[in-house]
Amino acid sequence: MRQMFVALTILAATTLSLAAETRVPQTTAELSLSFSPVVKKSAPAVVNIYATVLVEERVSPFAGDPFFDQFFQGFSEVQPRLQNSLGSGVIVSPDGIVVSNFHVVGQATEIRVVLADRREFAASVLLADEDSDLAILQLNGAADLPALEFRNSDEVEVGDLVLAIGNPFGIGQTVSSGIVSGLARSTVDLGRGYFIQTDAAINPGNSGGALVDLNGQLIGINTAILTRSGGSNGIGFAIPSNLVKTVVSQAKAGASRFIRPWAGVTGQSVDAALADALGLPRPDGVVLSEIHPESPFAKAGLKAGNVVLSLDGAPTNTPQEMIFRMAAIGVGNTVVVDYVTENGPNRAEVTLIAPPDTPARKAVTIVEDVAFRGLSAAQINPAVASELGLSMSKSGVVVTAAKDMAARVGFLPGDVILGVNGKAITTTDELLRAATENTRRWAVDLLRGEQILRLRFRL
Structure with a gap:
């Protein structure tokens, strides 16, 4: 009985001592008390x-x-x-x-x-x-503000405790707790991103807020939820801090838009059937289906049919994950690529580059009082394709902007112009000549996405 009393006394004293401290929790026992030290810090x-x-x-x-x-x-x-x-x-x-x-x-x-x-x-x-x-x-005019430190988001694991901090529905700063529910999320519903999934409540107004760990370090920027009602269903997503850190670095360096490394490859995830066909022991990595001659991967020795397993030791099991890894590492840096060829495992160092702006884009804008007035176009090269989200296989002349008359007749940025009034268009010079044709009837063939369309109009 006396031993139990002594134990309870020690426990009570320890609890009071811990409650009096305002620091980041260090043990499971401390976590059972409160998240307030983390909140006060972040x-x-x-x-x-x-x-x-x-x-x-x-x-x-x-x-x-x-x-x-x-x-x-x-x-x-x-x-x-x-x-x-x-x-x-x-x-x-x-x-x-x-x-x-x-x-x-x-x-x-x-x-x-x-x-x-x-x-x-x-x-x-x-x-x-x-x-x-x-x-x-x-x-504007800010100095000596409180700031969060970045944590390496590759160290985050499913099951880690996290806090989401933001301003849901405009009611004021709010903190919600949860765990990391999943990693490497990339689905059609989420667009082209790559996310950390959490069940910490995220609602409208939380967008742009912080997802922090129990050391008060930033592991992600809250960005989206999957919901049918408009409120939180416990499926929220955050942009990993490694990508955020790279974007911030480019902004500090004076960039006005984020420059992603250019892979110059297309590929697909390796599933069980593909792994069996390729002779792989298990379905891992991304198999390369196309590779551009100027691709840094091609220059490092990779070929179509090779399977990329990891970048700098981090797995690449989907094309989105591969793109994310490259973007987080950043242009100008070198990455170690582990890949598999028909002869077995291999390794190479690849220097990440921006999309090359070669051959010259030969950009033009039609300002004359003609049917295509307000149309801007360029010759497709890797840089142009990257800016407009075109596939690597596209070539020819693409619409980069459509205003005035060009917008009215139906041109959209990203349209690849195939022909005008029966004449093939492969260069911007040919487009300029076609645009000044002395006629009032127009038939323009173009590729929008993967669909061939014809614009017919009379002026």
Whole structure:
């Protein structure tokens, strides 16, 4: 009995001692008390973001009319309208560098950032990247701000405890807890990204907020949820900190857009059937189906049919995962590639490069009073293809922008122009000559995605 009393006394004293300390929990026993030390450390670096976006809406007197509306699309009056958005952000540098989501601030005309201590700053966008859904902001006149440290997101494991901090539904800074539910998530529903999955509650307004570990280090930027109701179902996603860190580095170096390394390859995940066909012991890696002659992988000795297993020791089991690994490592760095050929395992060092802007893109913009007025086009090369999201196999002339008359007749950025009035178009010079043809009837053949279309119009 006395031993039990002594044990209880020691436990009570230990509990009181731990409760009095405000530090990051070190043991499981400490975690059972409270997450508050983690919150106190990390929450001051999470901010609320209020953004104003100028959107253009076309207003037509025939809008909604079941008959006339179809004939006046594209010819209605354009009226600007201000649209407000709400989100969160994370301070990652004491001089006021803030990370948020592209869908929160990427196209904003005015940005106001409110800190946890109620200070307010105007902000400007240094770099915005829609594909990764990241935007890097600079707070005007900021200094000596609380900032979160990056953690290596490759060290994160399923089951790790995490906290999500943000401003859901605009009610104020909120903290939710959970675990890492999955890694390397990349599905059609999530677009082109590669994410950490968590069951910590993430709701509208949490976008751009922090996902932190129990040391208060940043492991991801909250970006999306899968939901049918619009609220959290316990399936949330965060952009891994390794990619965020690379994007921030480029923004600090003065880049206005994120430059991804160019692989110059296409491939697919190795499933069980493909592994059996390739003679692999298990379904791992990405098998290369095409490889560009200028690809850094080709220059390192890889060929179509080779299976890439890892980059710098990190697995690459999907094309999205391979793209993510390269983007996180960054342009100009060297990566160790483990791959398998028909002769067995192999290893090579690959220097990551930006998409080469060769051969010359020969960009043109048609400003004359002709049918294609307002059309900008370029010769397709790896850099152009990367900018417009075209597949590596595309060649010829692509539309880079369509305004004025070109937009009205139906051209869209990314359209590959195949021919004009029966004449094949393979260069921008041929396009310029075709655009000045003395005729009022036009038939333009183009490739939109993987579908061949024909635009017919009369002017």
